[in-house]
Amino acid sequence: MTGRGESGNHHSPHGTEENGSPYAPHGTAETATMLDAVGVDSEEELFDIPDPVEFDGDFGIDARSERQIRAEMRDRLARNDDLVELLGRGHYDYYVPSVVSHLADRSEFLTSYTQYQPEVTQGFLQALFEYQSLLVELTGLGIANCSMYDAATALGEAATLAERVRETSGTRVLVPEHLADGRREVLANYVAGTDLVVESYPMDDGVVDVDALRERADDETVMVYAETPTVRGCVEESLDAVGEIADDRDALFVLGSDPISLSLLEEPASAGADVVVGSASALGLPQSFGMDLGLFACREAFVRQVPGRLVGASTDAEGTRTYTLTLQTREQHIRRERATSNICTNQAWVALRAAMHATGLGADGLADLAKRDVARASDLADRVDAIRGVQAPVHDRHHVREFLAHTDQPAPAIRDDLVDSGFAVHVVGEHHLQICTTGATDDELDGFVDALAEVAR
Amino acid sequence: MSGEDETEADTSQDETEADTSQDETEADTSGDGFHFDQASWHDGDRHEPLNVEKRTTDADYDDSPLPDDLTRDELELPKLEEPELARHYTRLSEMNYGIESGPYPLGSCTMKYNPSFMEDVAANPDGLVHPDRPVGTLQGTLSVLYDLQDYLARIGGMDAVTLQPPAGAAGEFTGVLVADAYHEYNGEDRTEIVVPESAHGTNFASAALAGFDVVSLPSGEDGRVELDALEEALGDDTALLMLTNPNTLGLFERDIEEIAKMVHDAGGLLYYDGANLNALLGRGRPGDMGFDVMHYNVHKTFATPHGGGGPGAGPVGVTDDLTPFLPDPQVVEADESAPVRYDFETPERSIGKVHGEYGNWLVLAKTYAYIARLGDDGLADASAKAVLNANYLATQIEYDVPYGPFHHEFVASAGDQDAADVAKRMLDYGVHPPTTKWPEIVSEALMTEPTEVETKRTLDQLARAFNAVAGEDDDALANAPERTTAARIDQTEAARSLRLSWRALEH
Numbered sequence: 001m002t003g004r005g006e007s008g009n010h011h012s013p014h015g016t017e018e019n020g021s022p023y024a025p026h027g028t029a030e031t032a033t034m035l036d037a038v039g040v041d042s043e044e045e046l047f048d049i050p051d052p053v054e055f056d057g058d059f060g061i062d063a064r065s066e067r068q069i070r071a072e073m074r075d076r077l078a079r080n081d082d083l084v085e086l087l088g089r090g091h092y093d094y095y096v097p098s099v100v101s102h103l104a105d106r107s108e109f110l111t112s113y114t115q116y117q118p119e120v121t122q123g124f125l126q127a128l129f130e131y132q133s134l135l136v137e138l139t140g141l142g143i144a145n146c147s148m149y150d151a152a153t154a155l156g157e158a159a160t161l162a163e164r165v166r167e168t169s170g171t172r173v174l175v176p177e178h179l180a181d182g183r184r185e186v187l188a189n190y191v192a193g194t195d196l197v198v199e200s201y202p203m204d205d206g207v208v209d210v211d212a213l214r215e216r217a218d219d220e221t222v223m224v225y226a227e228t229p230t231v232r233g234c235v236e237e238s239l240d241a242v243g244e245i246a247d248d249r250d251a252l253f254v255l256g257s258d259p260i261s262l263s264l265l266e267e268p269a270s271a272g273a274d275v276v277v278g279s280a281s282a283l284g285l286p287q288s289f290g291m292d293l294g295l296f297a298c299r300e301a302f303v304r305q306v307p308g309r310l311v312g313a314s315t316d317a318e319g320t321r322t323y324t325l326t327l328q329t330r331e332q333h334i335r336r337e338r339a340t341s342n343i344c345t346n347q348a349w350v351a352l353r354a355a356m357h358a359t360g361l362g363a364d365g366l367a368d369l370a371k372r373d374v375a376r377a378s379d380l381a382d383r384v385d386a387i388r389g390v391q392a393p394v395h396d397r398h399h400v401r402e403f404l405a406h407t408d409q410p411a412p413a414i415r416d417d418l419v420d421s422g423f424a425v426h427v428v429g430e431h432h433l434q435i436c437t438t439g440a441t442d443d444e445l446d447g448f449v450d451a452l453a454e455v456a457r
Numbered sequence: 458m459s460g461e462d463e464t465e466a467d468t469s470q471d472e473t474e475a476d477t478s479q480d481e482t483e484a485d486t487s488g489d490g491f492h493f494d495q496a497s498w499h500d501g502d503r504h505e506p507l508n509v510e511k512r513t514t515d516a517d518y519d520d521s522p523l524p525d526d527l528t529r530d531e532l533e534l535p536k537l538e539e540p541e542l543a544r545h546y547t548r549l550s551e552m553n554y555g556i557e558s559g560p561y562p563l564g565s566c567t568m569k570y571n572p573s574f575m576e577d578v579a580a581n582p583d584g585l586v587h588p589d590r591p592v593g594t595l596q597g598t599l600s601v602l603y604d605l606q607d608y609l610a611r612i613g614g615m616d617a618v619t620l621q622p623p624a625g626a627a628g629e630f631t632g633v634l635v636a637d638a639y640h641e642y643n644g645e646d647r648t649e650i651v652v653p654e655s656a657h658g659t660n661f662a663s664a665a666l667a668g669f670d671v672v673s674l675p676s677g678e679d680g681r682v683e684l685d686a687l688e689e690a691l692g693d694d695t696a697l698l699m700l701t702n703p704n705t706l707g708l709f710e711r712d713i714e715e716i717a718k719m720v721h722d723a724g725g726l727l728y729y730d731g732a733n734l735n736a737l738l739g740r741g742r743p744g745d746m747g748f749d750v751m752h753y754n755v756h757k758t759f760a761t762p763h764g765g766g767g768p769g770a771g772p773v774g775v776t777d778d779l780t781p782f783l784p785d786p787q788v789v790e791a792d793e794s795a796p797v798r799y800d801f802e803t804p805e806r807s808i809g810k811v812h813g814e815y816g817n818w819l820v821l822a823k824t825y826a827y828i829a830r831l832g833d834d835g836l837a838d839a840s841a842k843a844v845l846n847a848n849y850l851a852t853q854i855e856y857d858v859p860y861g862p863f864h865h866e867f868v869a870s871a872g873d874q875d876a877a878d879v880a881k882r883m884l885d886y887g888v889h890p891p892t893t894k895w896p897e898i899v900s901e902a903l904m905t906e907p908t909e910v911e912t913k914r915t916l917d918q919l920a921r922a923f924n925a926v927a928g929e930d931d932d933a934l935a936n937a938p939e940r941t942t943a944a945r946i947d948q949t950e951a952a953r954s955l956r957l958s959w960r961a962l963e964h
Contacts, residue, residue, distance in 0.1 A: 020834060020835060020838030020842075021831050021835040021836070021838045021839045021842065021909060022572075022830065022831075022835065023569065023570050023572060023760070023831075023839075023909070023910055024838055024839055024841075024842035024843075024909040024910065025910070025912050026842055026845075026912060026913070030912065030913045031842075031845070033913060034845055034846075034849040034913055034916075035845065037849055037852050037853070038845070038848045038849055038852055039852075040848075043841035043842070043844060043845050044841075046844045046845065046848050046862065046864070047709075047740055047741075047844065047864065048708070048709045048711065048862045048864070049709055049737075049740060049741045050709075050711055050713070050714070052714060053713060053714060053741055053745050053746045054740065054741055055614070055737075055739065055740055055741050055742050055745060058833055059608070059611040059612055059739070059833050059836070060611065060833070061608060061611065061828060061829070061832045061833050061836070062829075062832050062833075063829070063830065063831055063832025063833070063834060063835050064829050064830065064832070065830075066572075066574045066830065069574070069578065069826050069829050069830060070574065070577065070578060072829070073578045073581060073584075073601070073822070073825075073826065074581065074583075076597045076600050076601055077581050077583035077584045077597040077598065077601070078583055078597060079596045079597035079600065080583050080584070080586055080594060080595055080596065080597040080598055081590075081593075081594035082583075083590065083594055085586070085587045085590070087587040087589050087590070089589060090813065091587055091588060091589075091814070093587070097539070099539055099542060099543055101580070103542075103543060103546040103547065103550070105576060106546075106547070106550040107555050107556070107557035107558075107571075108550040108551065108553040108554065108555045108557070108558060109549075109550050109553060109555065109764070109765055110555065110571065110576075110762045110764055110765075111555035111556035111557050111570075111571050111762050111763065112553055112554060112555040112556070112763065112764075112765045113561065113563055113566055113568060113763045113765070113766070113889075114763070114765065114766040115765065115766070116563075116892075117554075117880065117881075117884060117889065117890065118943065118946050119881065119884060119938050119941040119942065119943040119944065119945065119946060120495060120553075120554040120884050120889065120938070120941045120942065120943075121552075121553050121554060121765070122504060122549075122552045122553065122942045122943050123548070123549035123550050123551065123552035123553035123942075124549070124553045124765040124766075126504070126505065126507065126549055126552075127546070127549055128765075129507070129957075129958070129959075130507060130508050130509070130535075130959075132957060132958050133507075133509065133958035133959040133960065134534065136957075136958040136960055137532065137533070137534055137958075137960075138532070142957075142958070142960075143957055143958075144957075144958070146766075147766075147767065149623040149624060149627060149768075149812060149817075150623065150812060150813045150814070151813055152810070152812060152813030153623075153627070153811075153812065153813070160666070180813065181810075182810050182812070182813035182814055183813055185785070185809040185810035186809075186810050186811060186812065186813060188809060189630075189634060189808065189809060189810070189811055190666070192634065192637075192667065192668065193665070193666055193667040193668025193669070194668065235523065235527055237527065262529075263516060263529075263532055264516075264518075264521065264523065264528060264529065265523075265527060265528070265529060266526070266527055266528065266529055267529045267530070270529075270530075286582075286585045287585050287586060287587050288585055288818050288819050289584070289585075289586055289587070289588050289598060289814065289815060289818035290587075290588035290812075290813065290814020290815050290816075290818065291623075291768070291814075291816070291817045291818045291819055291820075292813060292814070303955065303957075309766065310957055311957070312951040312952070312955055312956055312957050313951070313956040313957075313961070313962060314946050314947050314948070314950045314951035314956075315946075315947055315950060316943040316944040316945060316946045316947070317936075317944035317945045317946075317947075318944045319502055320499070320502055320503060320504065320943065320944070321502060321503040321504070321962075322504070322943045322946050324946050324948060324951050326948070326951040326952050326955070326957075327952055327955075331658075332626070332658040332659050332661070332662035333657075333658040333659075333895075334658070335658075335662075336658045336661035336662060336671075337661040337662060337664065337665035337671040338665070339658070339661075339662040339665075341662065341666070342626040342627075342629065342630060342659050342662035342663040342665075342666050343624070343626055343627075344624065344625065344626045344657075344658075344659050345624035345625055345626065345754075345756065345763075345766065345767040345768070345769040345771075346624065346766055346767040346768075347623075347767045347768045348764055348765040348766030348767045348768075349762070349764025349765055349766075349767065349768060350764075350767075350768060352764075352765065356542065356546060358534065359508045359535055359536065359537050359542060359545070360536070360537065360538075360539065360542050361536070362513070362514040362534055362535065362536025363513070363514050363515055363516040363532040363533055363534035363536070364514045364515065364516050364517060364536070365514075365536065366516065366532075366534070367516035367517070367518070367532065371520070371521065371522055374522040374523060375522050378522070398522075398523055398524075398527065415591070416591070419591060419593075419594060424587065424589075424590050424591070424594065426589055
């Protein structure tokens with residue numbers, strides 16, 4: 001098991017080329033020259049680690065060649081079942097053109113650090129400026145940062161922003177009854193260090209129950225959160241009313257969405273949204289086991305309270321328009337415990353990919369995807385509804401991408417039978433499946449309808 | 458996403474033979490002539506135009522499948538056809554400096570070479586799955602995550618590891634929440650977290666985000682934690698001491714055993730900030746030093762690409778006592794009787810989730826590949842060469858390095874020069890400069906971490922850049938950089954006249 005025997009515990013004074021790191025390119029003579037220059041006989045002499053805490057054991061990790069590791073990973077990941085995924089709930093599998101991956105993989109982008117030296121990183125800064133600008137157009141809000149980790153942490157950051165801004169007071173954060181568990185739990189952790197309390201408000205057939213929300217909102221309410229589409233794929237029909245309720249209570253209206261839906265649905269700023277959060281990874285990133293890109297946009301009034309990185313335009317000494325990280329005094333490396341957030345490393349490269357994908361699509365291409373998502377969800381719901389033992393959609397609303405279906409048989413059993421037929425769907429209740437159209441081809445949807453008809457009876 | 462060619466000859470084991478010839482030839486030391494002219498696409502008073510300045514299209518909502526009141530009125534966005542798109546971003550990439558461009562000795566950032574094969578491993582389509590699949594259909598993914606939890610636990614000397622935190626600061630926040638849950642479970646209300654002055658800003662911010670009061674601990678004269686000051690800072694309210702070891706000066710906290718004892722005697726826990734773990738790989742483990750909880754910065758120590766600011770991953774390791782509080786879920790090996798070999802399990806007293814799903818899968822897959830590529834010997838060699846490189850470079854530069862003995866990084870002082878100006882001028886010599894003006898214990902700090910990937914030749918090139926700048930006058934520094942895409946950028950203008958999107962440029 002171990003790659004290092006008894007004698008291997010003592011590292012060769014001149015390094016161990018044969019068993020060393022393939023990415024530490026020192027030759028033997030070169031190492032000797034450098035050790036001489038430093039005035040020691042071996043690297044070991046440079047370590048100032050007291051004996052009792054020095055590690056002289058083995059990890060028991062064998063080094064493998066590139067070829068072996070690629071083969072191992074190929075074999076291992078092949079153990080994942082080959083399924084057509086009709087899965088969504090915040091993570092959508094849009095086709096990402098090859099050109100996006102190839103351009104994003106250019107090492108000048110991929111292997112660079114945060115742009116602390118803007119003169120030598122103009123390319124990435126411009127791409128991030130373009131990404132921020134894209135979100136400004138889609139949301140109608142003046143400010144977008146250049147990324148959060150994911151939709152859940154972006155929601156958490158929105159809540160702490162709501163607590164900080166001067167125009168709000170109180171401790172209550174109202175969130176919809178239908179909310180992804182991950183978002184609910186992460187939000188709870190982000191507010192654990194504050195006085196904020198998270199409470200749910202009810203839904204009415206899949207969308208906000210406006211009367212119930214109006215009743216719950218009071219002067220202690222600091223934030224009202226809603227989503228469009230909802231986690232169940234329903235288009236929220238009462239955004240303006242939600243905005244008014246929040247406004248009446250001097251609470252922030254925080255809206256969760258995604259760039260593709262936003263290219264078709266009512267502009268958040270028009271509905272009175274103060275902050276837009278959500279997932280932007282529908283653009284640029286293939287399905288990646290929940291890895292995401294958190295979007296965060298807000299009104300200009302909050303610019304000094306925004307979490308994360310902001311790229312701004314400036315001018316260089318020759319008068320050329322340039323870009324740089326700005327308002328860094330909000331951030332942890334300057335402001336420490338008084339920073340607007342602890343975020344440092346973010347999802348910049350994923351934001352780059354999203355910007356590339358969006359630039360290839362344009363407004364018309366984005367809106368066409370969203371229209372397709374509405375049409376296909378509606379079509380598939382009709383076909384599923386025609387199956388004996390299934391009624392869909394459960395909610396009599398407009399849907400984007402996905403919808404709930406009621407099954408007469410227990411939903412978990414149907415889900416398991418569908419896996420045997422090669423399809424994956426969500427179970428969201430004893431008799432509810434959730435079905436998403438985004439990543440599937442038309443042929444795959446035909447196959448799914450046939451398979452569901454077989455197992456749902 | 459290059460091909461998966463099985464027949465390709467395996468040459469990776471022969472690499473070391475190929476480079477021995479370097480040892481025989483004296484590296485090119487032709488001197489101060491080395492410089493760098495970065496690409497600069499120019500179009501009048503701007504560089505490459507913004508995508509929006511090239512071409513835009515409007516969306517058409519006449520055929521919207523939704524009622525008017527649910528449909529937006531208009532949307533205009535840039536659109537570049539594929540050949541234009543390729544050229545746009547290729548030009549932008551040419552105006553960006555990465556590790557593959559040249560040395561990148563940013564202290565505390567561990568800018569290593571990012572092995573290319575890791576990208577192919579992560580791009581494997583079989584791994585590109587939705588997180589909500591039944592576990593029985595995810596056995597491949599879970600087996601990788603299970604083994605990575607195990608590898609990281611061994612490397613850190615920890616008993617259990619969560620892979621969920623998506624970055625180092627997210628790892629810190631997770632660790633603080635775990636420590637908080639542990640104290641609360643034990644019926645203790647501890648409200649303070651002690652952080653040394655020289656720590657990363659994220660330590661302070663993560664502690665504050667979790668609702669703790671931060672107690673700042675001044676450095677001792679030798680740059681390390683001073684035990685008297687620590688004694689004073691610790692008390693009944695102490696939940697945690699967050700420590701970086703080696704610290705940001707590159708110094709090992711020699712009193713670590715005593716520090717651990719003091720913190721534990723006070724009823725607190727000891728947190729290890731993994732930013733500098735590259736110095737210790739195979740040499741020392743936080744778990745053996747008395748640390749209870751730690752995070753790993755895999756985008757530093759394990760060479761996953763920084764991507765211009767992310768994504769990273771910040772797995773958190775804990776000792777047995779803290780394991781029940783880890784985020785939900787852990788990947789576990791199931792009972793023999795179970796239908797699946799790997800399963801998700803909710804730790805008994807879990808803090809819940811710190812990421813919407815399971816963290817940054819693509820980064821975690823690369824981490825596994827890197828650790829597997831190096832193995833025990835490679836990891837130990839990485840720390841050996843990282844420490845050798847920092848020590849060698851320090852002997853070659855004229856700036857004073859006030860604190861030692863340092864490990865993988867050192868903090869030089871620019872003396873009478875402004876460290877930020879020194880950095881700008883270094884750009885002209887074909888290298889990325891060090892981190893500047895931090896930690897503040899060194900005046901005009903140049904925090905330098907060359908990592909193990911540099912050779913003597915590139916270290917000499919770095920040293921020439923340092924030394925050339927050390928000999929230059931204030932004017933040369935103030936006018937730098939000259940050879941980069943942009944000349945010196947006006948930071949004040951950027952902050953005063955905020956223009957954060959192309960809309961703002963129109964005015």
